[in-house]
Amino acid sequence: ALVAELSMAPEDAPSSTAPDVAPAVRDAEALRVTITAGPTHEALDPVRYLSNHSSGKMGYALAEAWARRGAKVRLISGPVALATPTDVERVDVTSASEMLAAAEHAVTESDIFIGCAAVADYRAETVAEHKLKKTDASETLTLTLVKNPDIVAEIAARSPRPLVVGFAAETRDVERYARDKLTRKGMDMIVANDVSQAGLGFGADDNAALLLWRVGDGTDSQALPPQPKTTLADAIVDRVLTLYAHRAPTAHD
Amino acid sequence: ALVAELSMAPEDAPSSTAPDVAPAVRDAEALRVTITAGPTHEALDPVRYLSNHSSGKMGYALAEAWARRGAKVRLISGPVALATPTDVERVDVTSASEMLAAAEHAVTESDIFIGCAAVADYRAETVAEHKLKKTDASETLTLTLVKNPDIVAEIAARSPRPLVVGFAAETRDVERYARDKLTRKGMDMIVANDVSQAGLGFGADDNAALLLWRVGDGTDSQALPPQPKTTLADAIVDRVLTLYAHRAPTAHD
Numbered sequence: 001a002l003v004a005e006l007s008m009a010p011e012d013a014p015s016s017t018a019p020d021v022a023p024a025v026r027d028a029e030a031l032r033v034t035i036t037a038g039p040t041h042e043a044l045d046p047v048r049y050l051s052n053h054s055s056g057k058m059g060y061a062l063a064e065a066w067a068r069r070g071a072k073v074r075l076i077s078g079p080v081a082l083a084t085p086t087d088v089e090r091v092d093v094t095s096a097s098e099m100l101a102a103a104e105h106a107v108t109e110s111d112i113f114i115g116c117a118a119v120a121d122y123r124a125e126t127v128a129e130h131k132l133k134k135t136d137a138s139e140t141l142t143l144t145l146v147k148n149p150d151i152v153a154e155i156a157a158r159s160p161r162p163l164v165v166g167f168a169a170e171t172r173d174v175e176r177y178a179r180d181k182l183t184r185k186g187m188d189m190i191v192a193n194d195v196s197q198a199g200l201g202f203g204a205d206d207n208a209a210l211l212l213w214r215v216g217d218g219t220d221s222q223a224l225p226p227q228p229k230t231t232l233a234d235a236i237v238d239r240v241l242t243l244y245a246h247r248a249p250t251a252h253d
Numbered sequence: 254a255l256v257a258e259l260s261m262a263p264e265d266a267p268s269s270t271a272p273d274v275a276p277a278v279r280d281a282e283a284l285r286v287t288i289t290a291g292p293t294h295e296a297l298d299p300v301r302y303l304s305n306h307s308s309g310k311m312g313y314a315l316a317e318a319w320a321r322r323g324a325k326v327r328l329i330s331g332p333v334a335l336a337t338p339t340d341v342e343r344v345d346v347t348s349a350s351e352m353l354a355a356a357e358h359a360v361t362e363s364d365i366f367i368g369c370a371a372v373a374d375y376r377a378e379t380v381a382e383h384k385l386k387k388t389d390a391s392e393t394l395t396l397t398l399v400k401n402p403d404i405v406a407e408i409a410a411r412s413p414r415p416l417v418v419g420f421a422a423e424t425r426d427v428e429r430y431a432r433d434k435l436t437r438k439g440m441d442m443i444v445a446n447d448v449s450q451a452g453l454g455f456g457a458d459d460n461a462a463l464l465l466w467r468v469g470d471g472t473d474s475q476a477l478p479p480q481p482k483t484t485l486a487d488a489i490v491d492r493v494l495t496l497y498a499h500r501a502p503t504a505h506d
Contacts, residue, residue, distance in 0.1 A: 044303075046424050046448065046449065047305050047306050047371070047422060047424075047448065048303065048304070048305050048306075048373070048374075049303075049304060049305070049306065050297075050301065050302075050303055050304075051301070051302060051303075051304055052300050052301050052302070053300050053301075053302065081334035118300065120301070121301075122394050125393065130424050130425055138400075139399065139400055140378070140397055140398060140399050140400070141375050141397075141398040141399075141400075142395060142396070142397055142398070143395070143396040143398060144393055144394075144395055145393060145394040145395070145396060146392065146393050146394075147391075147392055147393070147394075169300060171299050171300075171383050172383055195299065195300065196299065
């Protein structure tokens, strides 16, 4: 235990290791967890891209919480300005296609997959090799975008597959859209955020969430009030551990 | 001078205040300099946006160099993950329209304007109030974009106007495109980068540049070899100070 504690003492601790985080309970020791975090950037040409708002803070807080609780964590990260949490293996990617490839590689050896990244839904149909030049003749520009792979749905469709947790960022009808997404994408649990609330969600240090998970043919839920993303991460880990412990053996095939 | 030096001693110096930067020569003391830096984000809906690659490092290095040399610096910054340099007044903006408004406000009291931001050329014709939902029916999405204001050209067209310096990031035919841009937008000087070179330009700490400026009906130029953006900033400040000293009085009206 002393060795484990020493190896957890970071020399340059990320700021997320705040004193208000509960002391480490290593209740996830045997688990292999893969987490996606941050946005993806979809190139339009060498200088322009399409993206989503995502600081990566929630995914990084989850990676830190799982690692602190003893899990073997692989963090697949889009472009963010965050330090890698202690004892976390980080894989950097840029586009949704790269993120899917990294996730598919990682989940063959994962017990739990958490898709927390704000993956761009669409990418450019064609990526220009050179910078698109604007000309005075063209006052408008029409971009044709094609759908990106849905990473969480792709992972949930695999067999065997890990326990799959997704995220939903919505600006209205949060519970309805989240429940629909949980079922349609075949996830085990979804963490839904109302990103229209000031001071919460994208870029913020605090967040609130509604957890929804499948119970038989229906769903059960738990509302987590606004709190720092670090403590919210621990509450999400608690729920995932409970679901994982009660997971039907058939779900593995 | 002692008071000035004390006020320049930062308690939390940005990393750009590296030891290899030459000691401060306060040769820009009477000048008011406005600099734009970073990318702009053009919202498509509450969660998606269009952007350009730009870390803001070059613009921040310029702000730091001008401030160190005594200028009164206003830095109009798009979304970046950089600390504000010491003695620099920073104004945060998101979109090109916001950046133009801040620049127009600032230049009424500026001697020098440096447009270093990677401003998005286009924005969405309409911004959706709620998150666009993808449906299985739509495998492609067509976006109609409209031209953004050209901030450097707008500032250069004002009367009276400051000395105007622009930037050009190109992936080919760098000198040709830069010379065309210098003339067409009515700038006094342009700093041209070849962003296709590995390890230079967007996101990198080093950069090389070709400076082009107007001399009568023609142009003169100076090539600056690859070097840290901090020392490159001082070389650009040197050239701008020379141009400003020789500026024809008529250029002010």
